[in-house]
Amino acid sequence: MTTLWDTTGSAVVKALGAERRAAGALAFGLALTLVVVVDEKNVAAAESAATAAAAAHPCRLLIVVRRQIDAPHPRLDAEVSIGGRLGPGEAIVMRMYGRLALHAESVVLPLLASDAPVVTWWYDEPPTRIAFDPLGVFADRRVTDVAAAPDPVAALRLRAADFAPGDTDLAWTRISGWRTLLAAAFDGRQDRPTAASIEADPADPSAQLFAGWLRARLGVPVEVAASGSHRGVHGLHAVHVTVEDGEIAVTRVDTRSGTITRPGVPERRLPLAQLGLGDLLAEELRRIDDDSVYADALATWSGIPDLSGRSGHREHVWRDPMMETAPTQAPPAAPAPSGS
Structure with a gap:
């Protein structure tokens, strides 16, 4: 394992290369890149779930911890390992401070496994719009969990309003x-x-x-x-x-x-087992294609028709959370679900 303090994205890339050479790891053994977005207080739980999922699906695990966004100076601390405490695969934990945390993609993009699909999972409350977070924009699949929101049903309505093919939610996996x-x-x-x-x-x-x-x-x-x-x-x-x-x-x-x-x-x-978080995530990693059945269920419940017919292309919408006076760009309101 290599630990880097106050480092740069290029140094992390070099450290990963060195670890792979030392371990004899081969790039074609990776099925996907799993990007995990989590707050510092939930890092241990997210690492545990992601490690369990990665054991079933060989992947490059990139854990992004957006820490102290209001820090006066940007900083990156990273832990790079292969076959360490985060399982047998490749894993990088990145703690980002200050403005760097708002541009996490600048560090993550060079670390994506070549020619492998990308799955982004938000452990905590999902963003109001996926397009607000570039870590979701470049992903092939996007996994949220509305159960982490203060009002899960309202958060599910937001997921319907903001839906694009490739989205899914662990509330769906649980059934x-x-x-x-x-x-x-x-x-x-x-x-x-x-x-x-x-x-x-x-x-x-x-x-x-x-x-x-x-x-x-x-x-x-x-x-x-x-x-x-x-x-x-x-x-x-x-x-x-x-x-x-x-x-x-x-x-x-x-x-x-x-x-x-x-x-x-x-x-x-x-x-009829109640699956743990790691098993739920592993279940979602089984498929990289769009889940049209989930789209149909979400469309029927929300009253928003033809969700599966939407474009899967997303463009990043910049929103600076540091600007308290900036207007909030929310997705269009979804009609209240009928018969619920």
């Missing part, structure tokens, strides 16, 4: 297991559902996206309503779909499993 089990419950059935309901906190963005997905796929009204205590299990509790001869339901039993019930079929218990 992958639910969608898989519910789709399996419909195997062999030809009847058409008439209604659906979800047991969850209406303020849970994952529940709202689940409702959007159900409405987009089934074309039926979907209600999201709070339910009683579920032995400390957080998140979604159950989904019920009304069919001609009764009800199809998926119900969480505990943090690891759930049950499927169907008319005339014995109840089955199947895995």
